[in-house]
Amino acid sequence: TGDIRAVLDWELATLGDPLADVGSSLAYWTQAGEVPDDAPTAVDGFPTRAEISAEYLAVSGxxxxxxxxxxxxxxxxxxxxxxxxxxxxxxxxxxxxxxxxPTARDVQAIIDQGWAVARESGLTS
Structure with missing residues (x-):
């Protein structure tokens, strides 16, 4: 029918565990109050990363x-x-x-966010 059903970024897509792509999507998902604050996902109405994660985990098990x-x-x-x-x-x-x-501070903020997610997930103390 010519309708677009999905968009796939072949450059960053991963073969293997679908959680690899879900994890990457969460990493790029900007929320209100985060940089860049003009990202589409930071606008009211988009779910938070926590909401996306909870839904994915509930549906996928x-x-x-x-x-x-x-x-x-x-x-x-x-x-x-x-x-x-x-x-x-x-x-x-x-x-x-x-x-x-990106500034050195931007890069460090991303690294720090990674450590925070690792701690919240029980991957490190």
Whole structure:
């Protein structure tokens, strides 16, 4: 029929456990009060990461700790990507995007969020 039923980002999609993609989605899911504050998911009406996680776990029967692992890994992947962007811009300022370059503080905030998710999921003390 030509109707779009799904969109898949082949560059970041993962073969294997579906929780890998759910974890990455949660990592990119910005909530109100977080940076970037202009992300579509930060607007009123979108569910929170906790709501998404609870619904997915209830429907799938999967383990919260396992989802926490993939969410943590997703955040650390974003931190690595952001640090790579910082390095490319440091090497050649022409690589800077129009919307700006992640700062060291931005990268550390993502890493800290990863640690928080790991602790909340019982992955570390």
């Amino acid at each position: 999967r383990n919260k700790r396992t989802l926490g692992f993939w969410h943590t890994l997703g955040l650390w992947k974003i931190a690595i990507i952001a640090e790579g962007v910082r390095r490319r811009v440091a090497d050649n300022p022409a690589n800077a995007a129009a919307h700006g370059v």
